[in-house]
Amino acid sequence: MDAEGVKKSAILLLSLGSDVAAEVCKYLSPKEVQRIGEEMAMIGGISREKMSEVLIDFHKLAGERTSIGADSAEYIKTLMTKALGEDKANNVLNRILKGSDTSGIEGLKWMDAPSVAELIRNEHPQIIATILVHLERDQASDILKCFSDTLRNDTMLRIATLDGIQPGALKELNDVMHNMMSGGNTMKESALGGIKVAADILNYMGATLEAATLEGVRAHDADLAQQILDNMFVFDNLMDVDNRGIQLLLREIPSESLIVALKGASQGLKDKFLENMSTRAREGLVDDMESKGPVRLSEVEAEQKEILKIVRRLSEEGLIAVSGKGEESYV
Numbered sequence: 001m002d003a004e005g006v007k008k009s010a011i012l013l014l015s016l017g018s019d020v021a022a023e024v025c026k027y028l029s030p031k032e033v034q035r036i037g038e039e040m041a042m043i044g045g046i047s048r049e050k051m052s053e054v055l056i057d058f059h060k061l062a063g064e065r066t067s068i069g070a071d072s073a074e075y076i077k078t079l080m081t082k083a084l085g086e087d088k089a090n091n092v093l094n095r096i097l098k099g100s101d102t103s104g105i106e107g108l109k110w111m112d113a114p115s116v117a118e119l120i121r122n123e124h125p126q127i128i129a130t131i132l133v134h135l136e137r138d139q140a141s142d143i144l145k146c147f148s149d150t151l152r153n154d155t156m157l158r159i160a161t162l163d164g165i166q167p168g169a170l171k172e173l174n175d176v177m178h179n180m181m182s183g184g185n186t187m188k189e190s191a192l193g194g195i196k197v198a199a200d201i202l203n204y205m206g207a208t209l210e211a212a213t214l215e216g217v218r219a220h221d222a223d224l225a226q227q228i229l230d231n232m233f234v235f236d237n238l239m240d241v242d243n244r245g246i247q248l249l250l251r252e253i254p255s256e257s258l259i260v261a262l263k264g265a266s267q268g269l270k271d272k273f274l275e276n277m278s279t280r281a282r283e284g285l286v287d288d289m290e291s292k293g294p295v296r297l298s299e300v301e302a303e304q305k306e307i308l309k310i311v312r313r314l315s316e317e318g319l320i321a322v323s324g325k326g327e328e329s330y331v
Contacts, residue, residue, distance in 0.1 A: 010039035011054045029109070105134050105177050113139060117146035125151065129158035130173060132201070133193040138309065141204030144213075152209075153216025159201065160217065160228055162193025195224070199231035203308060207301050235261070235304040238311070239269055245320035246276045252310050257303045259288050264300035 013021040013036065025033050108116050108131070116139075120128050132140040132155065144152045202210050218225035241249070250258075250273070262270050262285075274282045314320045 006035050006039045008054050008057075009036050010043060011050065014040055014043065015055060105131055105174050107177070109135060109139065113142035114146055117143045121147060121151065125154040126158050127173065128155050129162055129193060131177075133159060133162060133197050137197070137200040137312075138204040140201045144201065145205065145209060149212060149216065153213055153220075156198055156202070156213050157217050157220055157224070159193045160195050160198035160224055162197075195227045196231050199228050199233075200312075202228065203232055203234070203312075204305065206298070206305070233308065233311070235264075235308060236266065236269060239266075239272060241311075241320060243276050245314075246272060248314065248319055249307075249311065250276060252314065253307055255285070255288070257306055259285065259292055260295055260299055261303040261307050262289065263292070263295045264297065264304065 013024060016024070025036075028036070108119075111119075116135075120131055120143075123131075128151075132143065135143070144155060147155065202213060205213065214225050214229060217228065238246070238249075258273070262273065274285065277285065311320070
């Protein structure tokens, strides 16, 4: 969902009232609800012109169809594309037309990481790996942080070597989660593990746990650990993002976050950001960095991870091109 789509959706839901908005949110994913909710919380006063613009667009789109039930699938797709952005339209449409359920493994997406970790920590590492590859990468990373070193390393090894899951086994696993959570059995059909999934999950960990987990995998299989490392996208890889991508990223990053993150960056990466800023913004950033003083390494790493989350979102939306150390660059 692009930034404009999120903003329009937030304004629309605020105008609908809490009851109707709650019904709409039932058809959104946890991440979509979170992003729209955050935007709603940040919205202060909405100008009458902006509110009218959103409502007119929505009313115009709704008014294009007057025959209820006629080509409804196409209508809903058009509506969702307008409201949420094209990148999420198919996903939302599938949930609306085929039914939605937040039970089984899918229900874990609505739980906090410590609760999920407590729920699954006594399962076999292969089962845990199978569950985690069905979750968002940042949530899976947070869950792994709650495990012991041994369990975390073993699970990561199994994620990296997971090629696929038989449908029958997947249904059986979801049925187990259904019984544990008193839910249903709806879930993704083809989520897989593999080296890239392991690398994506590790990207969300702090530097200390990231290094320790890689060492744990390396002790078992040095070649596998290197393949995971080669597929990871780290802060220094932003040097490979083109100027247009950096400029887009600068519009998304809070200034305070950038100031702290660049404290631990190479001079080359600092220059890349500065070169893509206006003279006034560049001078302001340099002054702020100098006046900031020493910053703890843990704070720098935390802000860099937050920026990388934004990078991944923009990459998923097709707005910027990124690659890990072992991937081909874009030309």
